[in-house]
Amino acid sequence: MSIIQELQWRGLIHQCTDLDAVTKQLESPTVVYAGFDPTADSLHLGHLLPLTLLRRFQRAGHKPIALVGGATGMIGDPSGKSDERNLLSKEQLASNVDAIRSQMTKFLDFDGESSARLVNNFDWMHSFSYLDFLRDVGKNFPVNVMLSKDSVKSRLERTDSGLSYTEFSYMLLQAYDFVYLAKNMDCRMQLGGSDQWGNITAGIDLGRRMLGKQLFGLTNPLLTTSDGRKMGKTERGAVWLSAERTSPYEFYQYFINVADADVLTVMRFLSDIPHEEYLQIESELASKPGEAQRRLAQSVTQIVHGIEGLESAQRASQILFGGEIDRLSDHELLSIFQDVPSSTLQKATLAAGLGIIDALVAAGLAPSKSEARRSIEGGGVYINNRRCPGIDKTLGVDDLASESVIVLRSGKKKYALLRFE
Structure with missing residues (x-):
């Protein structure tokens, strides 16, 4: 199955510049890229689709480029946005870029035969002067074409919030990314979500004007639920x-x-x-x-x-189905029981030995010591999902389920956490 056939059965082709030409191009190894703006120090579920798309191309023998937008992230993409983004500081952007770069290595192979590349568009944009960019790039961009893009039109038609010149310029920056990668890394195709179609076609047009090259674009549907809401x-x-x-x-x-x-x-x-x-x-x-x-x-x-x-x-x-609790970190344990009430005690209390009856009362699982005693004698008390052996049980450091937490349960579903600091 070719990469195009795989994308077709998976329903991953939303728009394509010329499917026949793209199919022919992909008969030989092709450099493809997708961009990711560093708006946070981690990618989220919405980014997983273009990431896995790059991964599928690599597995089919093509060479992916993952572009982290250190420069474009300073502007903010207006596509799909109803309001202008808050601009991040240069320091925060740089920190986010480093975090995302590290994350990318989990998804793509950077050492194999079809090795992936990680690039940051700040590396080629930061030395551009404003006048040089207008002369070299801006003169190749018809404003009427920019105004016709849905991402621009939808914002211009709003009366409560328009479109700043800063965001209007985003399309030029992303289009130039495609030209730069085509010129310097022989990149022939850009991938992205369907909301990126205007930016992608702008890059293809700029590549034709500046390089005389035929470039290609392919978008995937956005990850939405059956009623149209974005997933993630x-x-x-x-x-x-x-x-x-x-x-x-x-x-x-x-x-x-x-x-x-x-x-x-x-x-x-x-x-x-x-x-x-x-x-x-x-x-x-x-x-x-x-x-x-x-x-x-x-x-x-x-x-x-x-x-x-x-x-x-x-x-x-x-x-959650009663399995024994061990080999977990505090972070993992607290994420499982994030809605469960917890009480905090001093770690010295545990080191000295904490009676199970006192523990149940402290955790709020029993209103009194006599009620705690009855629950234990009835066999309904569990420590880390293991049945409590009896009323004489003393909790110690060995009973911790993670670094600082013991999980107590009364009955089938009533949980409480004891945290020791």
Whole structure:
């Protein structure tokens, strides 16, 4: 299966400049790129689609370039935005670029035969003077073409917030990125979400004017739910690709909870699940409820967090069904039990030995010592999901489930955490 055939069955081609010409171009190894603006110190779920797209091209023998927009990030892309972005400081942008550069290495192979490249457009933009940029680039940009782009028109038509000259200039900067990569790295194709079509075609037009080269563009659909909402948001905020911002467990659970109406689309877009297995899952969607979500969560979590992250997420998921709690960090444990009440005690209390009856009262799982005693004698008290052996049990350092937390449970589902500082 060629890369175009794979993208077609996965539904990943939204727009393409010339499908026949692109198909012919991709018969031989081709340099392709996608850009990522460093608006935070981590990429989020919305970035995963272009990242996995670059990954698919690399696996098909093509050479991907991941561009981190150290320069364009100073401006802010107006595409898909109703209001102007707040501009970040140069120091914050530089820090974000470094963090994202490190993150990219998990998704692309930078050492193999079709080795990927990581570039920062600040490296070629920072030495451009304003006058030089206007002379060399701006003169090749018809304003009427810029005004016709949807990303510009939608903002100009608003009466409450227009479009600043700064954001209006963004298209020129991104278009020049494509020209620079075409000239210096023989890049022939730009990839991006469907909201990037105007920027991509602007770069193709600029490449024709400045270099006389035929360049290509391909966009993917945006990652949305069946009712049109963007995916990647939870009540707690964005789903990040950084384990520090969104733990592997939270990431895994996000996909476990994808609706049946969306699970097959998300599976095609983001997972590594091959065509034949996908067809099998599709045929069993109604007869095996939850299986498609489990397989999706498994595949995507392994792509983002590796096998260790996946195993950690699966262990954490088993905990909620009564699995024993061990080999977890405070961060992982607290992300699993983020809605569970907790109490904090001094670590010296634990070192001296804390009776289980006192622990239950301190954790709020029993209103009194007599009630705690009855729960223990009835066999309904658990320490890290292991049944408490009796009322004489004393908690010590060896009972910690992570660096500083013990998990107590009364009955089947009533949890509380004891944290020791």
